[in-house]
């Protein structure tokens with residue numbers, strides 16, 4: 001029992017220590033470029049969070065790409081996931097296989113081949129190609145989450161809607177979609193999270209565009225400014241808020 | 257109009273492919289359900305009741321044959337375009353909607369005005385005694401309440417025919433009986449056709465105008481409750497509906513449409529038979545337990561069936577006492593004796609007894625007319 005408890009705390013420490021370090025150094029009153037030794041507490045970096053234009057621009061690109069990825073992969077992945085969960089059709093097995101292949105294939109391979117593809121098609125690299133690449137690798141995650149939910153749905157609920165005069169379209173939006181919405185939401189959050197901190201595929205497909213992770217990678221050679229810690233903390237906080245929000249919603253839903 | 261069947265199946269059958277094998281869930285079936293009729297599909301689990309129902313509602317395409325609703329061929333028409341409503345075996349309530357919203361769903365699809373919807377849903381919830389539960393979601397209701405929401409949700413649309421797939425399965429006995437009466441009342445009041453699936457023979461007998469008894473994807477017999485009970489067409493029907501006694505024997509002689517089967521001196525069975533039966537025909541005769549008289553004294557009347565036997569078991573059932581008698585004709589016969597008059601048992605285990613019944617209370621199974 002005590003071993004179990006100690007083990008639990010060890011895992012929690014392991015998971016949270018890096019995040020804690022990131023948060024703490026966002027409050028570090030460092031004088032120079034190097035944010036690696038503790039020089040006392042300050043809030044000034046929170047005031048100057050957008051002081052570095054390049055970093056701010058990179059963050060905006062990352063956010064725009066992540067939101068677009070979330071929406072596009074969300075819509076397409078939901079469609080695929082629903083079809084795979086509901087119907088058996090020619091090629092459904094193949095689609096399943098391809099989905100798991102894209103999820104498990106190394107990012108390096110994916111990034112390199114995407115670069116080759118874009119270059120040979122003569123597509124200019126930038127935010128658009130980054131988004132296309134991100135949608136490509138996150139769509140499978142959305143589809144898998146949605147498919148799992150659809151598989152647990154009682155088929156006769158949709159039949160009941162049809163029986164009561166709802167056509168396919170109405171049945172989907174009035175009955176099916178509300179029931180799979182939690183899964184669609186998790187899938188979309190997953191897509192957002194995968195996109196916002198992706199480095200490998202982005203590095204291949206970005207051209208001269210800089211995203212938040214790419215900027216940080218470039219900056220590490222000269223020293224990370226505390227703003228990076230502040231932005232990291234803020235992104236982390238948003239994630240925590242969403243997680244807490246969905247948990248509370250799920251609880252109140254169950255309690256009714 | 258009135259002589260057009262509400263529902264008609266012509267040569268309808270359904271084959272499922274499962275693991276490379278073809279399963280004949282419903283064998284070619286002809287069936288006509290009249291306007292305003294309370295029609296039951298009765299049969300054991302897996303005999304094809306739900307599949308038959310789903311072909312009428314349109315959820316299952318028949319592998320062959322034609323489905324008519326009110327005389328119109330609806331084979332291949334989508335479920336949402338058929339003017340029938342179904343109460344599902346699993347209720348299939350919308351879990352994200354309240355009881356009220358569930359019941360209102362069909363009316364909203366028909367674009368009925370808001371206050372008209374409110375009125376009709378309110379009325380319907382009252383009929384199924386769920387007033388005050390409008391805002392509950394299905395998961396906050398008991399099985400019986402959910403079942404009544406499902407019923408209200410279908411009925412409120414005033415369909416031409418209502419298909420009910422074991423709608424009372426989850427209710428306790430008392431509520432079940434209440435709902436049976438309630439269903440019959442609703443059906444009479446709104447005058448719509450009910451197709452009622454059940455595997456409870458008592459329920460089918462008390463509620464139906466006509467019953468189709470199904471077995472292994474086929475309709476064994478179709479008739480009024482009385483016909484099915486008194487004149488079962490097959491061994492299966494005889495065994496499935498109530499308790500039935502079956503006697504095997506061959507005809508010794510026939511006079512005046514009544515066959516005589518002699519089992520021993522003074523032991524004989526008389527049974528009315530159709531003209532296709534002749535001397536020597538092998539018969540399987542069904543006698544219901546409540547039609548048999550049990551006595552320790554030899555009977556006086558000559559024109560009734562008589563068998564002798566030994567009592568093996570006596571079971572007291574409150575309103576009746578059941579005797580199992582091993583007869584010299586070979587079969588074990590069950591006899592129900594109403595306790596209205598008998599203050600004590602007519603016989604005890606081991607006693608020699610006479611069993612008598614009049615010819616018109618027995619029936620030869622499965623003979624051509």
Ligand SMILES: Nc1ncnc2c1ncn2[C@@H]1O[C@H](COP(=O)(O)OP(=O)(O)OP(=O)(O)O)[C@@H](O)[C@H]1O
Nearest residue numbers: 272274279281300301302303304305306307308455
């Ligand atoms: N989609 C399907 N695929 C393969 N076989 C099926 C399918 N649906 C039903 N069957 C088979 O068809 C037969 C009839 O099934 P059905 O559901 O009509 O029975 P039922 O009479 O309603 O039984 P119950 O009283 O248990 O509900 C069963 O043997 C069943 O296994």
Ligand SMILES: [Mg+2]
Nearest residue numbers: 305306345421
């Ligand atoms: Mg069934």
